[in-house]
Structures are given as structure tokens and as C-alpha cells.
Amino acid sequence: MAEVWRVGMADLQVARPPDRLAVYGLGSCVVLVLWDAEAKLAGVAHSMLPTAAAQPGGESQPAKFCDTAVGALLSAMEAAGAKRERMVARLVGGSNMFSFTGRDSGPLTLGDRNAFASRETLRAWGLPLRGEDTGGDKGRSLEMDPSDGTLKVWSATQSPRWL
């Protein structure tokens, strides 16, 4: 029977048809989706913060950070039979739901910094970024279908769109 696997914060998972991968209620976190069309394998990593090096002990939770999540998800995909040269990447999330002023605000929101770190790391690994739905001030949910690579994204007030 087909299952929908929910990928929680700081976690990553790889799935093959008929199973799907999902994240419900995504905010400032960034979700990296990798897909190998030929192997029909999809991987999802759900990262909370931009860089592992900025946190003590960060290296022990690679999926938690946007930069280390790329290599970790790539390895998990390869271990399941995917080929790096066939993989394409998509990014979802990185919204800024709460805004503060003065001393409580930074020059860039956490969501922006997360998406930036993911993009930069994908570039460094040479993985093509084929779609992106990031930023804004609304939460998102997503479902990824490894059989045809369909990535469905929706918000509380918006109808679904496909990346």
C-alpha cells in the first residue's frame, strides 16, 4: 500500500513509488527536494538553520542545517540507487512569518538566510536547481511524488501549485 512519509524538522528521507514524501506546516525552514527521474527516487531534507559550523555539535545532525543537508541527502539518494548526474533539486520554504523591529530584527530573516545557504550549497555541489518556491510571509505544505517528480505546494490561503 502506498504510504505518505512525513519528514520532520532536522530529518531527511528517501522514497520510491508508490510511496510519497510530505512536509506539513513549513515556516522558515527550507525543504530540499532531490529527484532522479530514471531511478524514480525522491529525497526530502527538512532543515532549520543555514550553517552547521555556526552551532556546536552541528555536524552530528546534518539534515538540520541547509548546507550539510545537501551532501547528506545526496549520499542517502546514492545509497538507494540514484545517480548524482541525473539528480535535480528544488527548494521550498524559507518564509518570514514573524517580523520584528529594532533590536529584535536582523538585516536578513532566518528564512532568507536558509534559502540562500541552500542555493549556495547546491551550486557548490553542481546540482541543478530546477524550481523554487521560497520567501514571503506564509507557511507552506508540500508533497513529493517520486513516480513522476510532481511536487505539490500549498498554503493556508492559496490553492495548490506544482513545481
Added chain:
Amino acid sequence: MEPGEKLSLRPLELDALREAGNMGAGRAATALSQMLGRPVSMDVPSASVLPLEQLSAPLGGPEALVGATYFRVHGDAPGRLLLMLGEKSLATVLTALLGRVPAAGQPLDLEAQSALKELGNILCSQYLNALADFLGFPLLPSVPSLAIDMAGSVLQSVAADAAESGAQALVIEARFRQSGQEVPMFLYYLPEPGSLETMLAALAKATGMDPREPRG
């Protein structure tokens, strides 16, 4: 304590923190009763230390719509405070405050938004004042930030924001209920890791609890 190191609390310490949360929630409930003109009860079911990534949505799952006011807390024990109301609670509270029912499925107008911010402001200030009296040092909330969105998205954003300053959080949860009606609200207090030790030291003094042994 080194950042990133896991702090484990003794049952006695968790009880003391829960008690502190109870006092805060009690005063917030009193303020809410006055604002709504009817009795509101509250309880603090739990104080727990958990990795932030395990924060999960209590109100009908991650996609349930909530109204959330979020504060940075400044002072001797800086942290974060989040107040979440489910969709039904939003309607109840706005009806009581504005005398009208917000249109279902429509974005909230500015008046409703500002009423919610004000509600958050009053409840959270009362909560922090009670906590500050108990601990013996001031805790000051920032200007509130409001989001009407999916519960999971709200909690996830708060967890990630808190995670930037430490690896785990103390979560003191408080629930409010109105007599006759199931209108839960949830309040979470997330002190920063260093703040937890400051609070525990103050609690030890206030309650006569054994202070923590110095860590070597």
C-alpha cells in the same frame, strides 16, 4: 554550560518551573476573564525540556489554522513567548472584543489584527510579570508580531528561531479554557539555554530547593 550541551533537569526543577508557569498562566487567565467578561480557567499541563525539532502542533495537527502572537523576551533571562489560538478560539475572542464575528475564510482586517495583538500583549505581559515576581528579576516582552497561519508553520518558525541561540529548549505550556466552551489557547515560554540556569538559580532561592551542584 557550553552551548549545545544537553541540560537535563531534575524532576524537582521541572516542578518548580511548572509552578512558575502556573503563576504566570493564572494571572494571564485573570486578565483574559476580565477582557472577555466571563470566567476562564487555565492549567499548566507540562514543563519539559526537549529538542526544538520535536515541538509539535497541539491544535488539530500541523495544518490547522491558528492565530499566533510571538514575542522576544528581554531581561535577565531572555527567551521567547508564543501565544496560539485555534480558529474557534479566534472567533470567540474576536466576537467578545469587537462585538462581531470575523468572516470565515477571509483574511482578518486591521482592526481584528490589532485586537489580537493587544490580547497577546496583555496576556503575555501578565504572564511575564507573574514569572518575574516569582523569579525576582524583570522580564520584558518586545512588541508583538502576529501571524495567522498553519499551526505547524508557526511552531516550526519559532523552533528554528529559538534553535539559533541554543540546541534545545524548555517548554512551559499553558492551556486556557472557557467554561462551557472548548476554546483552547496555548502559551509557550522558551527561555534561551543560559536563561534556564539563571531561572533555576532564582527558583532554588525562591523555593528553598537545593541549588544545582556546580558542574565540573
